[in-house]
Amino acid sequence: MTAFREVTHVIFDMDGLLLNTEHLYTRATQEICDPYGKKYTWGLKQTLMGMTGPDVAKKITKELDLPISPEEYMKLATEKYEKLFPQSEMMPGAEKLVRHLKKEGVHIAVATSSSIESYNLKTNHHKEFFGLFEHIVNGSSDPEVKAGKPDPSIFLVCASRFADKPAPEQCLVLEDSPNGVEAALAAGMQVVMVPDPHIDESLTHRATLTLSSLEELRPELFGLPPFPS
Structure with a gap:
């Protein structure tokens, strides 16, 4: 089995990863x-x-x-x-994973390319769920995000806003897009990719780990608390 680095913080993309948009x-x-x-x-x-x-x-x-x-x-x-x-509806496994990490005290945040206006439209029926995250970075609206994915800016900004300022290697990114994977790698972070089934398989090989659904993620692979058995 591939050895993965242990992490303390998890950064989630939103579109296609948490929400089926x-x-x-x-x-x-x-x-x-x-x-x-x-x-x-x-x-x-x-x-x-x-x-x-x-x-x-x-x-x-x-x-x-x-x-x-x-x-x-x-x-x-x-x-x-x-x-x-x-x-917008939730993606399979998203709610279970986020609530588990929150309950276990893992630091979690969202880094989405969506503008704040777009984000508000998508999350209007999911406000309680998105309230579980420590912060949300909206790439299209945030003045600190200098360029969109595949530029690493959004993930570096997101990491810097955790209270304890983790190093990039302490962060795990969850993504669905090739641009997001490249951004996470450029930021010095490990990245789990959950690609749309239509994505060309050759565009998934750069991810640290590729899964077909968030339901397959085993947090303990990255030193995070496992789901209750």
């Missing part, structure tokens, strides 16, 4: 592309996952040659998100 992003994006006869492919999507909203808007309008500016794209996307995001 990726299909909502896909639906909104395709609805924006439809009037222009453009197809939002999985190949393009997997390169965008984990990026900030402005970066996504720039890349989509360029790659699909949409006759609108990134700013216009963002405006259309925001209108669609306001209708879709309140439908």
Whole structure:
């Protein structure tokens, strides 16, 4: 068995990891592309996952040659998100894992590329759950986050906001996107990847550990308290 470093802090991504929102992003994006006869492919999507909203808007309008500016794209996307995001549901295993770590006194936080406005829409029906985290870093809104994933900034900022200021090697990141995995590794952190089943397998090999669901995670592998037997 691969030996993993023991950690004391866990940082969670949100979209596609804690909340099942990726299909909502896909639906909104395709609805924006439809009037222009453009197809939002999985190949393009997997390169965008984990990026900030402005970066996504720039890349989509360029790659699909949409006759609108990134700013216009963002405006259309925001209108669609306001209708879709309140439908966000929890991913399998997310609630059990987070409540277990909280109960055992493990330091936990969220580092999401979502803006604060987008975050509020997605978490409106899950406020008690997200209240379990010590803090939330919203990459698209936070002035300290200098660049989106795959830049490590968001995870370094998140770690720095724990009261005891852990070193990067004391933090474990849980992610679903290749950009998020690269960001965590660049930050000097171990990363467990729970990829969407559609993601090209070649994009999962860089993770410290890859699982098909959070339900499979054994916290004791990283020196964290195991689930009760």
